[in-house]
Amino acid sequence: MRSVPFSCLVFAVMLVALGAIFLWVPTEKEMGIVQRIFYFHVPAAFSSFLAFFLVFVGSIQYLRTREDKWDRLALCSAELGVIFALIVLITGPLWAKPIWGVYWRWEPRLTSMLITFTIYVAYLMVRGYGANSAPVQRISAVLGILAFANVPLVYYAVDLWAADQQLHPPRNVELEPTMQYTKWICCAAFFLLLFRLIAQRMELARIEKAVALLRQKLIDET
Amino acid sequence: MSFLGRALAILRKDLKAEWRTKARLSPMVFFILLMLLVFNFSFDLGGAALREIGPGTLWSSYVFASLLSLGRSFADERDNNALDALLLAPGDCGAIYLGKMLGNFVFLLAIELLSLPFFALFFNLSLGFFLLPLLAVFVLGSACMASAGTLFAALSNNMRLRELMLPLLLLPMILPALISSVEATGLVLANECCEKLFPHLQMLGVYAVVFTVLSLMLFEYAIEE
Numbered sequence: 001m002r003s004v005p006f007s008c009l010v011f012a013v014m015l016v017a018l019g020a021i022f023l024w025v026p027t028e029k030e031m032g033i034v035q036r037i038f039y040f041h042v043p044a045a046f047s048s049f050l051a052f053f054l055v056f057v058g059s060i061q062y063l064r065t066r067e068d069k070w071d072r073l074a075l076c077s078a079e080l081g082v083i084f085a086l087i088v089l090i091t092g093p094l095w096a097k098p099i100w101g102v103y104w105r106w107e108p109r110l111t112s113m114l115i116t117f118t119i120y121v122a123y124l125m126v127r128g129y130g131a132n133s134a135p136v137q138r139i140s141a142v143l144g145i146l147a148f149a150n151v152p153l154v155y156y157a158v159d160l161w162a163a164d165q166q167l168h169p170p171r172n173v174e175l176e177p178t179m180q181y182t183k184w185i186c187c188a189a190f191f192l193l194l195f196r197l198i199a200q201r202m203e204l205a206r207i208e209k210a211v212a213l214l215r216q217k218l219i220d221e222t
Numbered sequence: 223m224s225f226l227g228r229a230l231a232i233l234r235k236d237l238k239a240e241w242r243t244k245a246r247l248s249p250m251v252f253f254i255l256l257m258l259l260v261f262n263f264s265f266d267l268g269g270a271a272l273r274e275i276g277p278g279t280l281w282s283s284y285v286f287a288s289l290l291s292l293g294r295s296f297a298d299e300r301d302n303n304a305l306d307a308l309l310l311a312p313g314d315c316g317a318i319y320l321g322k323m324l325g326n327f328v329f330l331l332a333i334e335l336l337s338l339p340f341f342a343l344f345f346n347l348s349l350g351f352f353l354l355p356l357l358a359v360f361v362l363g364s365a366c367m368a369s370a371g372t373l374f375a376a377l378s379n380n381m382r383l384r385e386l387m388l389p390l391l392l393l394p395m396i397l398p399a400l401i402s403s404v405e406a407t408g409l410v411l412a413n414e415c416c417e418k419l420f421p422h423l424q425m426l427g428v429y430a431v432v433f434t435v436l437s438l439m440l441f442e443y444a445i446e447e
Contacts, residue, residue, distance in 0.1 A: 118394040139377050142440045153429055157398035160421055170404050
């Protein structure tokens with residue numbers, strides 16, 4: 001029940017963000033209406049990296065303490081990180097088609113995001129094929145740490161590989177103030193949504209585990 | 223026995239076992255020969271294609287061969303529960319990782335060097351001193367694959383569907399190393415040396431060091447029964 005006020009806050013910030021994107025912020029003069037996808041694309045990318053960082057933290061803490069809650073944090077953050085990365089990978093090509101003329105180019109940022117995405121999908125497969133047993137939790141924690149350590153290497157290698165293909169809008173581009181504010185409001189909305197969903201998913205994982213234990217107990221007794 | 227002494231003992235054991243059985247080297251070299259054959263019919267290899275698809279063909283074959291080879295490195299220990307005996311040995315089990323990693327490194331490098339003549343033959347590549355930097359690429363590329371691959375082989379050793387999980391986990395992880403290996407090999411084959419080559423070698427070196435250090439730290443959790 002405690003989560004209701006937080007959910008209301010998330011909902012309110014999301015409404016404000018939607019208002020800012022569709023009613024308040026001016027249309028970009030060169031790219032036109034399609035540029036508005038930027039307010040979903042960029043915050044989703046930040047959120048996925050935040051989620052992957054939480055996988056890293058949860059994994060380290062699980063190996064140190066062996067407490068289930070840290071493993072739950074890693075698992076739930078990985079699931080949401082993959083979903084947010086998928087949003088990035090879907091909104092990116094939607095924007096690219098009218099601007100670059102094609103849905104996909106092997107451009108450094110796209111390539112890096114795709115590789116990062118595949119690493120965490122592999123992580124989720126490990127979790128999916130083993131039951132939630134202690135060995136799987138331990139193996140996943142090792143993977144969660146390695147996966148995050150690999151992210152900067154992926155970015156560095158891909159930058160070297162496709163240095164002449166850099167097409168992505170640069171990160172330090174000067175935004176018009178209204179656009180800048182809208183971007184931050186959207187980031188706030190995405191972060192709050194991420195935290196809310198992780199909390200919800202962790203609670204669900206805890207209940208799943210409790211049910212599994214109860215069921216086992218029942219089987220043992222009969 | 224010191225940490226390094228134990229690692230070297232495991233390396234010696236693996237090399238001796240390989241020398242007696244030839245269970246990994248000869249099948250892998252033959253496998254690469256078959257891969258080159260498959261690529262030939264897929265891409266129509268020839269002198270003109272050397273620059274464009276040569277490095278990619280070479281490294282794709284190496285990666286697939288090394289996946290098979292790495293899978294064996296802990297599978298051999300599973301028979302007769304030999305791994306339990308290794309883990310019972312006193313001291314830090316990072317030494318097991320280091321020994322196995324060095325063994326895998328030697329195998330991968332040997333596979334690469336032994337199959338290079340086939341590659342040269344099929345691609346009409348004349349061997350010469352200009353290929354010397356390729357040795358650095360092979361050494362660093364093998365070190366990258368051995369450092370990450372040994373840990374993932376240990377991880378997947380305890381998993382269900384282990385033959386399937388090793389490639390699924392390892393392939394996306396070694397992509398940074400693969401990218402730089404292919405690029406560096408392309409530069410060497412195009413006889414463009416040193417200035418452009420260096421960042422890629424640096425990348426491979428950083429990757430190998432990062433994964434070796436992380437693996438030494440995490441190996442006890444990966445192998446724990």
